[in-house]
Amino acid sequence: MYRNVSCKIIEDHLVEGKPEPGNEVSIKIDQTLTQDATGTLVYMFLEAIGIEKVKTRLSVSYVDHNTLQTDSRSADSHRYLQTIASKLGVIFSKPGNGICHRIHLERFARPGWTLLGSDSHTPTAGAVGMLAIGAGGIDLAAVMSGEPYRMKMPEILGVRLTGRLAPWVSAKDVALSLLGEIGVKGGLGKILEYFGEGVNHLTVPERATIANMGTETGATSSVFPSDEETYRWLKMQGREEEWINLPTPERSEYDDIVEIDLSKLEPMIALPHSPGNVVKVSEVEGLEVQQVCIGSCTNSSYRDLAVAASILRGKKVHPNVDLTVSPGSRQVLRAIAKSGVLADLIAAGARILECACGPCIGMGQAPPAGSVSVRTFNRNFKGRSGTPDAKVYLVSPEVAAATALYGVITDPRRLGPPPKIKEPSMDIDDGLLLAPARDPSKVKVTRGPNIVPPPTFEPLPDSFEGEVLIKLGDDVSTDDILPAGADVLPLRSNIPAISKYVFARVAPRFAEKALRKGGGFIVGGENYGQGSSREHAALCPRYLGIRAVFAKSYARIHKRNLINFGIIPFTFDSPKAYELIDEGDMLKIDMLRERIRRGDDRIPVENVTSNSTFTVNLDLSERSREIILAGGLLNLLNKKYSQTKRRRM
Ligand code: MIC
Ligand code: SF4
Numbered sequence: 001m002y003r004n005v006s007c008k009i010i011e012d013h014l015v016e017g018k019p020e021p022g023n024e025v026s027i028k029i030d031q032t033l034t035q036d037a038t039g040t041l042v043y044m045f046l047e048a049i050g051i052e053k054v055k056t057r058l059s060v061s062y063v064d065h066n067t068l069q070t071d072s073r074s075a076d077s078h079r080y081l082q083t084i085a086s087k088l089g090v091i092f093s094k095p096g097n098g099i100c101h102r103i104h105l106e107r108f109a110r111p112g113w114t115l116l117g118s119d120s121h122t123p124t125a126g127a128v129g130m131l132a133i134g135a136g137g138i139d140l141a142a143v144m145s146g147e148p149y150r151m152k153m154p155e156i157l158g159v160r161l162t163g164r165l166a167p168w169v170s171a172k173d174v175a176l177s178l179l180g181e182i183g184v185k186g187g188l189g190k191i192l193e194y195f196g197e198g199v200n201h202l203t204v205p206e207r208a209t210i211a212n213m214g215t216e217t218g219a220t221s222s223v224f225p226s227d228e229e230t231y232r233w234l235k236m237q238g239r240e241e242e243w244i245n246l247p248t249p250e251r252s253e254y255d256d257i258v259e260i261d262l263s264k265l266e267p268m269i270a271l272p273h274s275p276g277n278v279v280k281v282s283e284v285e286g287l288e289v290q291q292v293c294i295g296s297c298t299n300s301s302y303r304d305l306a307v308a309a310s311i312l313r314g315k316k317v318h319p320n321v322d323l324t325v326s327p328g329s330r331q332v333l334r335a336i337a338k339s340g341v342l343a344d345l346i347a348a349g350a351r352i353l354e355c356a357c358g359p360c361i362g363m364g365q366a367p368p369a370g371s372v373s374v375r376t377f378n379r380n381f382k383g384r385s386g387t388p389d390a391k392v393y394l395v396s397p398e399v400a401a402a403t404a405l406y407g408v409i410t411d412p413r414r415l416g417p418p419p420k421i422k423e424p425s426m427d428i429d430d431g432l433l434l435a436p437a438r439d440p441s442k443v444k445v446t447r448g449p450n451i452v453p454p455p456t457f458e459p460l461p462d463s464f465e466g467e468v469l470i471k472l473g474d475d476v477s478t479d480d481i482l483p484a485g486a487d488v489l490p491l492r493s494n495i496p497a498i499s500k501y502v503f504a505r506v507a508p509r510f511a512e513k514a515l516r517k518g519g520g521f522i523v524g525g526e527n528y529g530q531g532s533s534r535e536h537a538a539l540c541p542r543y544l545g546i547r548a549v550f551a552k553s554y555a556r557i558h559k560r561n562l563i564n565f566g567i568i569p570f571t572f573d574s575p576k577a578y579e580l581i582d583e584g585d586m587l588k589i590d591m592l593r594e595r596i597r598r599g600d601d602r603i604p605v606e607n608v609t610s611n612s613t614f615t616v617n618l619d620l621s622e623r624s625r626e627i628i629l630a631g632g633l634l635n636l637l638n639k640k641y642s643q644t645k646r647r648r649m
Helices: 005-012 036-049 072-088 099-105 120-129 137-144 173-184 197-201 202-217 228-236 300-311 329-339 342-350 398-405 497-500 511-514 536-543 556-564 576-580 592-597 623-632 633-648
Strands: 014-016 026-029 029-037 056-060 091-093 114-117 129-133 147-151 155-163 190-193 221-223 257-260 268-270 278-280 291-292 322-323 372-375 391-394 464-471 519-523 546-551 568-572 584-590 602-607 612-617
Touching: 005 014, 005 129, 005 190, 005 221, 014 190, 026 202, 029 036, 036 137, 036 592, 056 072, 056 099, 056 268, 056 329, 099 114, 099 120, 099 202, 099 329, 114 120, 114 137, 120 129, 120 202, 120 221, 129 221, 137 147, 137 556, 137 633, 147 221, 155 197, 173 257, 173 278, 173 536, 190 202, 197 291, 202 228, 221 291, 268 291, 278 391, 291 300, 291 398, 300 342, 300 398, 322 398, 372 398, 464 511, 497 511, 497 536, 511 536, 536 546, 536 556, 556 568, 556 623, 568 576, 576 584, 576 612, 592 623, 623 633
Parallel strands: 029 056, 029 114, 056 091, 114 129, 155 190, 155 257, 190 221, 291 322, 291 372, 372 391, 464 519, 519 546, 546 568
Antiparallel strands: 014 026, 026 147, 268 278, 268 391, 464 584, 568 612, 584 602, 602 612
């Protein structure tokens, strides 16, 4: 018998290494998903490497982020993505079909399999007993070329669920409570595995909400067992033959355990500007609200929308509130249309948006200046909504709907008996999932002017000298490093153009300064690069000449993205070392190639300005050292696959 579900899946997919916490392991990846905002680069990398057909068992390319078409750029990206998917053997999910994580859960996620996705919320698929991990685009390209996925074996943190949720408390409150308990760094280097009898009372969409927000703890993944409920879900999706029994073993073992008694939970809320800033809703009740948004990959299931509709049925949204609803997928949209949920939402005055990420990533619906926006989403980083001084709160659909009704943050337990939601059978319609071409040679890849091949970089030089261009505090998110939103997202396929936005919200002239100074260094605090998987937050600084970051600690995906683009992630060995370094200081590092080649984990840095020397830590696997020496993963992959191509010729 296996120790736990996560270890079982890892062992079944093990290519190399001993799966003990901290060891380097590589695993086979069965499926990949990309979305449009990160996907254009993935497919351009694959083209650069010269891959003719992806090597995974299944790969899907979704269009869900960048769906606002204010000029031709987004539409051009969609056409590129559609044609390149067809050529390379990838299924294409058309815009309008829904949010990648929700569709993947409905149509493709499989218990016992592995999934790598170029989006940080890929672990949503962990709801059906899958090991699903978020990564940067170049890691996706590597896996789609046939490489295993290499990672440091995470610890498995068992989350024991007992009891049953009280009325008006839902899966989002479980996710928020856990975040409140372990914080935005609590899952770092860990897989969160849910077990205990409490799991039996959660449906797959509810498990998906919890798995989805595990990302906000910094976890590598979130995994549920595969059980009868998983069977029910797959059967409803017409996929019961894909079910396997993957229960929590009777004597399961974890590296550590946290306990959550579901019956004790209350409606929770994350305050601005961090998903980890969690308190009880009852503590902030009465605060006036100008906008409420229901949707996103966290809370856009049939149940989520039906609960909201039942609260609003026969009533009107408060006159001072703008309520938007974005269904997670077309399957959900069709179901709410059929059951009358949609009619209730419309009658109450909700604004119905398309099945896409929408306001979650600042693609429209920016709230009024200085206002309060209450959202069922997973992130509330400053400025992410598109309004720099908006205050965004994260809640369950129950709290969102009650708040929309009264115009102030409202604890739904005031509303009387909770609604009983019956999930209807779903109409399965894969009409917007396009199969790849039978004959790829006939596919002409369409490239608009905004599809610009990614830059190439030189191998690591022997020494660096440069200026500290910016010094930042703790929890800098990738939204701070490279914002999303309607102005910037259409440029994801054009690195020279999008690089102008690096730190645009934090230090508006950063890009110009970096180019003028010929590059330099970034200094950060704890958890540098938390949030999204967008590798643009590493690739664009590299394009501007950034060669190293000095931080107290890093978020997992961002650290990997830095390495993948040849930026060295140094770690301060004491809080004092961070204090001693200032913006504008000139730093010099000698014999860098040699030190990295021989695996030094302590690197001396000369502060030329203050005429002193300090030492930083460097925690790199052998593979990461190889990548950095080569000047980035693309250079390594190019070398490997161009040799294979030469041999084939
Ligand atoms: C996000 O929620 O921040 C995103 C947008 O989905 C990102 C991906 C991206 O920036 O394209 C993520 O979570 O990885
Ligand atoms: Fe889309 Fe928001 Fe989910 Fe990211 S978090 S995938 S932007 S819905």
